[in-house]
Amino acid sequence: MERLGIFGGTFDPPHLGHMILAAEAADQLSLDRVLWMLSPAPPHKLHQRITPFNCRAELVRACIQHEPKFELSLIENERPGPHFTSDTLLCLREKFANSTIVLLTGSDSMNDFYDWHEPQLILDRIDEMGVMNRPGDKIDWIHMESVFPNIMQKIRLIDAPLLEISSTEIRERIASNHHYRYYLNEEVFRMIETNHYYQKTQSFLETLKSDAD
Ligand code: ATP
Ligand code: MG
Numbered sequence: 404m405e406r407l408g409i410f411g412g413t414f415d416p417p418h419l420g421h422m423i424l425a426a427e428a429a430d431q432l433s434l435d436r437v438l439w440m441l442s443p444a445p446p447h448k449l450h451q452r453i454t455p456f457n458c459r460a461e462l463v464r465a466c467i468q469h470e471p472k473f474e475l476s477l478i479e480n481e482r483p484g485p486h487f488t489s490d491t492l493l494c495l496r497e498k499f500a501n502s503t504i505v506l507l508t509g510s511d512s513m514n515d516f517y518d519w520h521e522p523q524l525i526l527d528r529i530d531e532m533g534v535m536n537r538p539g540d541k542i543d544w545i546h547m548e549s550v551f552p553n554i555m556q557k558i559r560l561i562d563a564p565l566l567e568i569s570s571t572e573i574r575e576r577i578a579s580n581h582h583y584r585y586y587l588n589e590e591v592f593r594m595i596e597t598n599h600y601y602q603k604t605q606s607f608l609e610t611l612k613s614d615a616d
Pocket of ligand 1: 411412413414415420421424507508509510511512535536537566567568569570571572
């Protein structure tokens with residue numbers, strides 16, 4: 404049976420932290436494929452400006468192009484929002500009926516799990532959950548288990564060095580003209596440079612225009 408990793412994110416932009424998480428998950432959890440599931444407008448990020456979906460899709464494509472196990476999934480863009488993971492998992496279950504579904508997440512998202520929409524349904528709809536640590540996020544598994552009994556049966560911890568890289572930090576570095584190149588794949592760096600993404604001077608209208616092109 405195929406072991407399928409589902410790696411959801413805003414990927415604004417995708418960075419080496421994402422690559423390491425996906426690659427370590429594939430290695431340590433013996434995944435045959437990892438679907439990078441791009442979120443159109445995550446319910447918890449509605450208050451912030453997000454780069455248009457098509458631009459982020461191009462960045463993710465560039466980021467994963469040399470890794471045959473990684474694929475971009477646009478499945479969340481195929482229905483109107485809000486895009487709750489519990490609903491998406493129903494679609495994925497149908498589409499990949501013969502796969503073992505392993506949901507991948509960093510520890511910050513895992514710590515927010517209580518606030519996700521229908522968390523128990525999410526757990527019921529996956530086979531395993533791969534969790535990778537991020538700096539500063541200790542997960543209280545005992546408390547987690549008191550709220551979601553049996554969750555530990557599905558949790559698989561991914562062991563990797565802590566990487567203090569985030570898209571937010573990269574966007575801020577670009578906007579303030581600081582170094583950011585080596586936190587990204589070379590192709591992603593080039594695409595950001597060419598399109599002037601995340602620079603303070605770029606107006607929202609310009610961003611929208613590049614999405615329409
Ligand atoms: P932002 O700062 O915009 O929230 P981000 O770097 O957190 O961006 P997301 O697209 O929000 O990236 O994250 C997608 C998934 O990748 C989440 O599950 C997140 O926890 C995980 N992730 C992101 N960066 C890292 C990292 N450096 N180490 C481990 N996991 C990470
Ligand atoms: Mg994040």
